[in-house]
Amino acid sequence: MRSKFMSFIKLIAHILFIIFLTVLTQVGGIIWLLTIIISKNKDWKKRHVFPIVYLIFNLLLIPPIAKQFGRERLPWFHNDLVPRNWFYPLTFRNYVNPELKQMLIESIKNCEFKITYLDACFPFYNGFPLLPHLSHNDGKKVDLSFMYLNKDGKPTEQKPSNSGYGAFIKDANMPCTDNGHWQYDFPKYLSFGMNTELQLDKKRTRALLKALLSKSETQSIFIEPYLKRDLKLQNEYRIRFQGCHSVRHDDHIHLQIK
């Protein structure tokens, strides 16, 4: 009786873990399922099998399969287009359609500095949201970091937040927060550590936005209205306010293409 109960608890734990991995990485749940099968058949330990199978999927198997379905991964290691940290490529959150990838690579040439990406999309299926971003579900969206100055006012490649999110430029409540949209400020809990000495580099952030706007593929860019003003981009109709139902966009740029 007791062992039956324990098997039931184990089954529930496996199911919950599969759901967790699917939400976080899309394909991680399948990798765990495969890990269970391999470990059972070969009598190997799951903790040894899982990282190996995961890396094989992440580095070797999924990129060519995703390509068949119209998604390409943004680079892990590239001189000028880099993830904020290893989390984004390791969790399959760096996939976009080929047009967006090409456009980002071309934009680099116009700005002459590194572009840092955050969450993009998953490798498969239109409509599968990359939480917590509901709209990152079709390969056409990616979040990018602003550019910053260090404490001496010199341009730096550093970013204030470890995750890339949650370091707001203006340390004040936004109208949406005051209107009771509790989620608007939520990214402040997702920074995972911050370097508060960095300041927004208006010149290079503007150059980055200009480079993105120079591409005909760009459909819209979300940043907070006060930043649009500060960066002297009032006339750019494609830079929009994302609305109060979303989160603040004075910690990153949201880019979507047609």
Ligand SMILES: [Zn+2]
């Ligand atoms: Zn976004």
